[in-house]
Amino acid sequence: MTISSVFREIIRSSLISLWFVFLTFPLMVIKVNPIERVVHWRWGNMLYVAVTSFVLSLFFREVVRRRKLRETRPEEENRAGIALSIRRIFDEPGKRNMLTGIVFCFSLVFPFVFSSYQTTIMTTALMYVVLGLGLNIVVGMAGLLDLGYVAFYAVGAYTYALLNHHFHLGFWTVLPIGGLVAALFGFLLGFPVLRLRGDYLAIVTLGFGEIIRLILENWGKFSQGPSGIANISRPGFFGIHLSLDSAIVYMYYLMIVFVLATIFIVSRLQNSRLGRAWIALREDETACQVMGIDKRKTKLTAFALGAFWAGIIGVVFASKTTFINPASFTFLESAIILSIVVLGGMGSIIGVIMGAFILILMPEYLRPLSQYRMFAFGLILVLMMVFRPQGLIANVRSAYHFEKTKRTFHA
Amino acid sequence: MNKYLLKINNLSIDFGGIRALNRLSFDIRQAEIAALIGPNGAGKTTLFNCLTGIYAFSEGDILLFPPESEKGISLKGMKPNQITEKGLARTFQNIRLFSRMTVLENVMIGRHCRTRAYILGALFRNAATRKEERETVDKSYALLEKMGLAEYVNEPAGNLPYGAQRRLEIARALATDPFLLLLDEPAAGMNPQETSDIIDLIREIASDGLSILLIEHDMKLVMSLSDRIFVIDYGRKIAEGDPAEIRSNPAVIKAYLGA
Amino acid sequence: MNYFIELFFSGLTRGAIYALIALGYTMVYGIIGLINFAHGEIYMIGAFTSFVVASVLSIYGFPLIAIVIMTGFAAAVWAGAYGYTIEKLAYKPLRHAPRLSPLISAIGMSILLQNYVLLAQTSDFLPFPKLIPDFPFMERYADVLGSSDLVILLTTTAVMILLTFLIKYTRIGKAMRATAQDTTMAMLVGINVNRIISITFVIGSALAAIGGLLIASHIGQINFYIGFIAGIKAFTAAVLGGIGSIPGAVLGSLVLGLTESFATGYVSSDYEDVFAFSLLVLILIFKPSGLLGKAVIKKV
Numbered sequence: 001m002t003i004s005s006v007f008r009e010i011i012r013s014s015l016i017s018l019w020f021v022f023l024t025f026p027l028m029v030i031k032v033n034p035i036e037r038v039v040h041w042r043w044g045n046m047l048y049v050a051v052t053s054f055v056l057s058l059f060f061r062e063v064v065r066r067r068k069l070r071e072t073r074p075e076e077e078n079r080a081g082i083a084l085s086i087r088r089i090f091d092e093p094g095k096r097n098m099l100t101g102i103v104f105c106f107s108l109v110f111p112f113v114f115s116s117y118q119t120t121i122m123t124t125a126l127m128y129v130v131l132g133l134g135l136n137i138v139v140g141m142a143g144l145l146d147l148g149y150v151a152f153y154a155v156g157a158y159t160y161a162l163l164n165h166h167f168h169l170g171f172w173t174v175l176p177i178g179g180l181v182a183a184l185f186g187f188l189l190g191f192p193v194l195r196l197r198g199d200y201l202a203i204v205t206l207g208f209g210e211i212i213r214l215i216l217e218n219w220g221k222f223s224q225g226p227s228g229i230a231n232i233s234r235p236g237f238f239g240i241h242l243s244l245d246s247a248i249v250y251m252y253y254l255m256i257v258f259v260l261a262t263i264f265i266v267s268r269l270q271n272s273r274l275g276r277a278w279i280a281l282r283e284d285e286t287a288c289q290v291m292g293i294d295k296r297k298t299k300l301t302a303f304a305l306g307a308f309w310a311g312i313i314g315v316v317f318a319s320k321t322t323f324i325n326p327a328s329f330t331f332l333e334s335a336i337i338l339s340i341v342v343l344g345g346m347g348s349i350i351g352v353i354m355g356a357f358i359l360i361l362m363p364e365y366l367r368p369l370s371q372y373r374m375f376a377f378g379l380i381l382v383l384m385m386v387f388r389p390q391g392l393i394a395n396v397r398s399a400y401h402f403e404k405t406k407r408t409f410h411a
Numbered sequence: 412m413n414k415y416l417l418k419i420n421n422l423s424i425d426f427g428g429i430r431a432l433n434r435l436s437f438d439i440r441q442a443e444i445a446a447l448i449g450p451n452g453a454g455k456t457t458l459f460n461c462l463t464g465i466y467a468f469s470e471g472d473i474l475l476f477p478p479e480s481e482k483g484i485s486l487k488g489m490k491p492n493q494i495t496e497k498g499l500a501r502t503f504q505n506i507r508l509f510s511r512m513t514v515l516e517n518v519m520i521g522r523h524c525r526t527r528a529y530i531l532g533a534l535f536r537n538a539a540t541r542k543e544e545r546e547t548v549d550k551s552y553a554l555l556e557k558m559g560l561a562e563y564v565n566e567p568a569g570n571l572p573y574g575a576q577r578r579l580e581i582a583r584a585l586a587t588d589p590f591l592l593l594l595d596e597p598a599a600g601m602n603p604q605e606t607s608d609i610i611d612l613i614r615e616i617a618s619d620g621l622s623i624l625l626i627e628h629d630m631k632l633v634m635s636l637s638d639r640i641f642v643i644d645y646g647r648k649i650a651e652g653d654p655a656e657i658r659s660n661p662a663v664i665k666a667y668l669g670a
Numbered sequence: 671m672n673y674f675i676e677l678f679f680s681g682l683t684r685g686a687i688y689a690l691i692a693l694g695y696t697m698v699y700g701i702i703g704l705i706n707f708a709h710g711e712i713y714m715i716g717a718f719t720s721f722v723v724a725s726v727l728s729i730y731g732f733p734l735i736a737i738v739i740m741t742g743f744a745a746a747v748w749a750g751a752y753g754y755t756i757e758k759l760a761y762k763p764l765r766h767a768p769r770l771s772p773l774i775s776a777i778g779m780s781i782l783l784q785n786y787v788l789l790a791q792t793s794d795f796l797p798f799p800k801l802i803p804d805f806p807f808m809e810r811y812a813d814v815l816g817s818s819d820l821v822i823l824l825t826t827t828a829v830m831i832l833l834t835f836l837i838k839y840t841r842i843g844k845a846m847r848a849t850a851q852d853t854t855m856a857m858l859v860g861i862n863v864n865r866i867i868s869i870t871f872v873i874g875s876a877l878a879a880i881g882g883l884l885i886a887s888h889i890g891q892i893n894f895y896i897g898f899i900a901g902i903k904a905f906t907a908a909v910l911g912g913i914g915s916i917p918g919a920v921l922g923s924l925v926l927g928l929t930e931s932f933a934t935g936y937v938s939s940d941y942e943d944v945f946a947f948s949l950l951v952l953i954l955i956f957k958p959s960g961l962l963g964k965a966v967i968k969k970v
Binding site: 019022023024026027028030031032034035037038039045143145147192193196197198199200202203204206207208210211214215218331332335338339342371372374375377378379380381382383385386389 | 718767772784786789947
């Protein structure tokens with residue numbers, strides 16, 4: 001870069017910074033106390049906005065510039081930084097097995113090393129891993145943007161809460177029922193809406209999610225309304241009564257098992273006839289149909305399977321917190337799960353797992369920053385779409401190897 | 412005369428008052444290469460879209476005669492995937508591959524309607540599923556070799572050179588085991604060398620007993636390959652015959668020269 | 671009968687506000703085919719900017735008429751600026767991305783803006799100053815139509831007339847219609863498409879801000895979350911009328927406003943939002959092209 005171009009960049013970023021100062025002026029600088037009729041002028045915020053936007057502008061303009069440079073040299077495309085080195089680890093079987101082993105051992109001893117508070121947080125993160133993987137089937141693989149995913153989560157949770165409350169059914173009995181009821185809801189909703197175009201589908205699922213929440217809130221006789229349902233049983237452990245601490249540890253191991261099972265199932269689905277059909281559907285619907293794939297059936301399967309997972313985790317959630325109310329099932333919850341999938345990389349299993357850990361654990365451990373949590377989620381969605389739509393770890397399709405004479409293959 | 416494979420009777424379709432196809436009738440017989448030609452906007456691709464169930468036609472009928480059935484099956488109201496299952500496959504004028512899937516997987520998608528494994532098969536990978544999956548891979552790879560695409564097996568389809576993408580589309584369509592193949596401008600955008608390669612390729616495919624209906628603007632390809640040619644203009648058939656007849660047909664000359 | 675008329679007018683007022691927001695959705699959709707999910711937040715930001723400006727001016731003792739004019743102006747300007755910036759940052763880089771990418775970006779933008787206002791201002795409900803006085807000549811009709819309802823209806827009508835004029839007869843309006851019909855062709859005949867898209871966002875946002883100002887002074891309180899529900903409802907209205915169609919957006923909004931008003935008045939107010947959402951789901955399933963929209967033929 002020449003001196004003059006550096007100078008030009010600084011001028012441009014200063015102008016952008018000025019624009020943001022103007023833009024944020026009424027809301028960032030002025031604060032009115034309407035009761036006492038006092039105006040606070042928070043000039044410090046203006047400086048803050050000016051500096052931040054100046055620095056960010058310099059940074060992002062540089063990112064865009066480098067990216068353009070890279071596009072002109074196609075050979076070295078997108079081999080950037082961290083993502084690739086992570087990828088490389090997963091590509092080499094030796095390193096991959098070692099890493100998997102370390103992670104597995106760590107996760108096994110976790111509850112004995114850390115406090116039960118930490119264990120609870122980790123259990124929550126693991127729940128989001130499963131939710132993310134479930135939504136990943138729908139959004140990442142089949143390309144159906146489902147903004148009402150939380151509705152199926154709510155259906156699972158309420159199925160358990162209500163069956164437990166009225167009929168004293170246990171966790172293990174309701175677990176499959178919760179999943180199936182959620183899948184049934186997915187099926188019933190999916191049936192009419194899956195012929196809609198992608199963006200309409202997104203809005204309809206959003207509307208559906210809100211309808212479910214509003215019904216739970218207002219139909220007091222059925223769901224006990226906003227006050228929710230309390231005293232839900234924790235999962236049973238061969239009839240033994242567990243203390244609170246051991247119940248937390250038990251829950252943690254339960255989630256570890258669920259995560260492993262989900263990873264196993266999702267990766268098998270991904271490399272199957274059905275998984276390929278989902279991905280083809282995401283790539284080009286019309287071509288997919290013309291190649292002989294039943295669009296409606298394939299979409300419905302994805303939708304119902306995704307809902308099934310949400311239902312299962314809903315049951316787990318209700319039994320973990322022993323109390324649920326409709327406030328846990330807002331649109332923001334769907335948005336968080338979507339952020340996990342988008343951040344991690346749509347369709348990529350490892351990516352989604354990492355996405356869940358980053359988005360759920362980070363705000364827990366950076367408590368002072370936790371009020372910026374939702375702000376950051378929004379920012380992540382925008383930044384990922386603009387700068388790295390394939391996510392942290394792009395999904396790479398598995399390769400098949402052939403020899404000229406004797407053909408063998410492994411997936 | 413060979414057995415009918417496809418019979419189109421008085422087919423019409425309207426788009427908001429514009430008649431894109433107007434009482435069109437013709438038929439395709441076994442083991443022939445037929446070509447559909449006509450000026451731009453004559454309704455050729457629209458006809459393909461009616462044949463493959465993408466558009467619902469308003470009047471007339473299309474009958475398909477799969478090898479095992481003597482009586483034709485009406486395509487009216489059938490979905491694209493049902494038609495493909497009956498044995499009619501196509502390619503697209505503007506290439507529509509699954510660009511982020513590998514070349515092999517693109518062809519494997521074509522096998523979808525000839526295989527059965529579903530959720531349980533995917534989860535348990537039982538013997539039947541494994542066998543089916545192995546056959547899918549083997550058949551798909553064999554098709555890639557036949558089309559000269561074996562070197563690209565694991566490459567994302569979107570990264571292939573243009574000519575290879577065209578051939579991959581044909582391979583994908585062939586993977587559905589069709590008895591009638593529709594090719595929408597297979598030589599579009601190709602240089603003379605590539606065009607002559609694709610002519611050889613189409614001949615080779617046809618030599619296996621497959622019938623082909625193609626849309627093409629390249630007259631060299633049309634004249635050297637076709638057993639019969641149908642000419643349409645403004646959604647109507649204006650001529651039909653072998654290449655020699657078409658070349659000397661006054662109506663065709665008029666439509667093309669616009670006199 | 672009075673109750674019926676009261677519900678009718680309150681439905682009309684609701685509908686008018688929805689229309690101001692729905693126009694932004696429909697104009698943006700018409701031009702770039704994007705559901706601008708963050709549009710509801712623009713409306714919310716319009717309401718907050720109005721709150722700040724009106725409160726400051728009233729604390730410093732400006733006369734009511736000056737407050738009203740300056741607040742309206744400020745809300746429109748700042749909301750327009752936000753609309754412009756959002757398009758440049760979150761949508762423009764995604765012009766050629768797969769269809770769902772800009773939608774996800776828009777959802778992110780919506781969450782971001784909500785929390786920006788939450789962090790910059792407050793999460794509490796704020797009392798909004800009363801900008802519209804009770805007119806003495808309206809006293810006779812007060813039980814069916816309030817003064818602020820009247821102002822909302824008149825303002826909305828005036829804005830609609832202006833907008834129709836702008837789109838039908840000005841150069842910018844013609845360029846907008848051309849871009850909506852065929853972007854490539856518009857570019858070929860020398861229309862600066864990027865500028866038209868920006869202008870569309872600015873106009874749509876300014877309209878939403880006026881809606882925000884009107885509804886805030888009508889209801890008397892605001893918080894950072896009002897944009898979400900209002901946005902969804904206005905979107906419902908736009909789809910109901912046929913997304914992409916400007917008269918459709920107005921018609922859809924009035925139908926939605928009246929439906930809601932009568933449904934809550936005669937059936938139950940608990941399920942107010944459920945009516946709107948159900949209506950949205952039903953239209954999208956049974957008549958996705960809406961009342962005045964055109965069905966599209968997919969090209970293969």
